[in-house]
Amino acid sequence: MQKLIIALGGNAFIQKGQAGTAEEQFANIRKPVASIAELSKRFSIVITHGNGPQSGALLLQQEACDEVPKMPLSIIGAQTQGQMGYMIESTLDEELMRLGISDDKLFLTVLTYTSVKKDDPAFENPTKPVGPAYPDPRPGFVNTSRGWRRVVPSPKPIKIYQWREIKHLMEEGFIIIACGGGGIPVYKKDERLHGVEAVIDKDLATAKLGEQIGADILLIATDVEKVAINFMQPDEKFVDSLTIPEATKFLDEGQFPKGSMGPKVQACVNFIEQGGAQAIITSIDHIQDALLGKTGTHFKK
Amino acid sequence: MQKLIIALGGNAFIQKGQAGTAEEQFANIRKPVASIAELSKRFSIVITHGNGPQSGALLLQQEACDEVPKMPLSIIGAQTQGQMGYMIESTLDEELMRLGISDDKLFLTVLTYTSVKKDDPAFENPTKPVGPAYPDPRPGFVNTSRGWRRVVPSPKPIKIYQWREIKHLMEEGFIIIACGGGGIPVYKKDERLHGVEAVIDKDLATAKLGEQIGADILLIATDVEKVAINFMQPDEKFVDSLTIPEATKFLDEGQFPKGSMGPKVQACVNFIEQGGAQAIITSIDHIQDALLGKTGTHFKK
Numbered sequence: 001m002q003k004l005i006i007a008l009g010g011n012a013f014i015q016k017g018q019a020g021t022a023e024e025q026f027a028n029i030r031k032p033v034a035s036i037a038e039l040s041k042r043f044s045i046v047i048t049h050g051n052g053p054q055s056g057a058l059l060l061q062q063e064a065c066d067e068v069p070k071m072p073l074s075i076i077g078a079q080t081q082g083q084m085g086y087m088i089e090s091t092l093d094e095e096l097m098r099l100g101i102s103d104d105k106l107f108l109t110v111l112t113y114t115s116v117k118k119d120d121p122a123f124e125n126p127t128k129p130v131g132p133a134y135p136d137p138r139p140g141f142v143n144t145s146r147g148w149r150r151v152v153p154s155p156k157p158i159k160i161y162q163w164r165e166i167k168h169l170m171e172e173g174f175i176i177i178a179c180g181g182g183g184i185p186v187y188k189k190d191e192r193l194h195g196v197e198a199v200i201d202k203d204l205a206t207a208k209l210g211e212q213i214g215a216d217i218l219l220i221a222t223d224v225e226k227v228a229i230n231f232m233q234p235d236e237k238f239v240d241s242l243t244i245p246e247a248t249k250f251l252d253e254g255q256f257p258k259g260s261m262g263p264k265v266q267a268c269v270n271f272i273e274q275g276g277a278q279a280i281i282t283s284i285d286h287i288q289d290a291l292l293g294k295t296g297t298h299f300k301k
Numbered sequence: 302m303q304k305l306i307i308a309l310g311g312n313a314f315i316q317k318g319q320a321g322t323a324e325e326q327f328a329n330i331r332k333p334v335a336s337i338a339e340l341s342k343r344f345s346i347v348i349t350h351g352n353g354p355q356s357g358a359l360l361l362q363q364e365a366c367d368e369v370p371k372m373p374l375s376i377i378g379a380q381t382q383g384q385m386g387y388m389i390e391s392t393l394d395e396e397l398m399r400l401g402i403s404d405d406k407l408f409l410t411v412l413t414y415t416s417v418k419k420d421d422p423a424f425e426n427p428t429k430p431v432g433p434a435y436p437d438p439r440p441g442f443v444n445t446s447r448g449w450r451r452v453v454p455s456p457k458p459i460k461i462y463q464w465r466e467i468k469h470l471m472e473e474g475f476i477i478i479a480c481g482g483g484g485i486p487v488y489k490k491d492e493r494l495h496g497v498e499a500v501i502d503k504d505l506a507t508a509k510l511g512e513q514i515g516a517d518i519l520l521i522a523t524d525v526e527k528v529a530i531n532f533m534q535p536d537e538k539f540v541d542s543l544t545i546p547e548a549t550k551f552l553d554e555g556q557f558p559k560g561s562m563g564p565k566v567q568a569c570v571n572f573i574e575q576g577g578a579q580a581i582i583t584s585i586d587h588i589q590d591a592l593l594g595k596t597g598t599h600f601k602k
Contacts, residue, residue: 057369061362061365064368069322069323075323078388081387082380083380083383094493108411111390111410191398193391
């Protein structure tokens with residue numbers, strides 16, 4: 001079976017205007033997870049996901065409480081991997097039962113850590129929005145399309161530590177959930193792993209994992225059906241395909257916002273350049289159609 | 302290799318008098334994890350762990366914050382499985398490197414959910430302390446040996462859902478971390494899994510998992526080297542071994558406090574009754590010696 005790695009965007013869990021209750025998150029992921037359950041008949045699948053709103057919520061909660069010690073961002077990342085892995089697993093379990101294939105399919109969440117360089121320039125220049133958006137400016141926050149959000153450094157993923165486990169389990173037929181929130185950022189020094197205060201972009205981490213496990217297809221599921229050139233301008237154009245030179249040129253021109261479409265396009269470019277066969281960006285609702293070539297933006301050599 | 306299932310008590314992560322910072326938790330688990338790394342040369346191992354203080358901290362934090370939705374206990378359980386799984390894994394990674402066997406050993410945290418009965422009488426009678434202890438009484442709290450603590454229902458574990466995955470991976474040589482906090486309590490209704498507001502006793506869940514995977518040895522690592530009869534009384538006696546009839550009699554007599562030594566002894570009784578070969582209760586510091594028969598309380602048919 002072809003290996004498919006699917007990155008679920010934040011809107012797979014929390015939609016615009018929602019507060020992000022557990023009930024909302026469970027209800028929202030049913031749709032993409034149902035697609036994935038169906039696709040598991042034809043593909044060997046790894047699911048990855050972001051954790052911006054979930055880690056932001058935990059950050060806000062721990063800042064509001066002085067009774068117990070505050071945890072570093074690396075632990076918060078691990079907490080969201082547990083939370084979201086459980087949400088996806090239990091929903092996947094139900095969807096596989098509904099399809100009558102739950103006895104044939106094993107699945108596992110792999111807690112993931114990702115190595116970064118300690119001297120990555122990102123640590124000097126935080127760019128990754130996490131947590132809820134507010135209408136008013138706050139210290140340490142930046143103005144995003146959704147409002148004012150906290151930003152943290154987003155260093156480049158160098159290696160997903162668990163790639164061997166993930167590759168092995170996929171080849172045994174497991175559906176894998178991994179790289180939650182891009183993986184917990186760590187660097188190794190003196191045979192010790194050190195967690196760092198950062199959030200790795202989940203799309204770049206997904207492309208890296210895809211490369212390491214030899215995935216055939218990378219699919220990034222977000223809130224738009226296709227990538228736009230001149231987004232929100234009079235000559236806006238949604239494109240069916242982009243060659244790597246075209247995508248690279250648009251990235252260089254700043255066509256795609258940082259911390260949003262930019263890393264998604266970059267992830268597709270990286271994946272194809274490292275030998276991946278197909279990379280697709282589409283919406284949560286069009287995962288299956290995009291894999292059939294009916295929609296989405298497809299990246300080509 | 303013999304299958305060994307080790308339950309790590311709360312003191313493996315947070316010791317008396319500590320606030321429970323991430324640094325403290327990482328430092329504390331190094332000792333038991335170093336023992337486990339060494340034991341992995343001779344045994345096929347599953348590690349389980351409690352999550353009382355960690356889930357209690359998350360509960361306190363979310364109660365202090367009205368900006369984002371509060372999560373149910375099932376999600377908090379999943380968060381602690383991620384947190385503590387990551388702490389154990391990254392420390393295990395380092396200890397396996399130190400022993401020069403990190404290339405031979407794969408390990409994984411398995412997010413675990415555990416089925417309970419919706420009509421378990423425990424839901425009417427909360428008994429499981431979670432979170433920090435306070436000197437003063439608070440509503441919904443009970444007085445424990447450590448002070449006033451929040452209590453939640455603790456229903457019986459009926460089945461660990463992930464037992465097949467765990468058994469399979471152990472047989473392939475993986476060291477597994479599972480059943481964190483006893484597993485996320487769920488019940489199945491109309492092909493849906495429903496999380497419930499409860500915490501399953503991690504020792505009873507560990508015994509159940511041990512039974513399901515056919516473990517040979519159950520070892521419960523806690524803060525005492527041996528089990529005491531007439532604990533804290535003039536005729537206190539630490540015992541080297543207990544037969545199942547003896548242990549059952551002492552349990553019936555109320556020799557062991559509920560929510561503390563009681564479920565540990567019960568877990569050993571259950572494990573042996575269900576076909577386990579050995580069950581041991583000892584301290585975190587004596588894991589290796591207890592397995593050599595040098596110390597600990599050993600349960601016998």
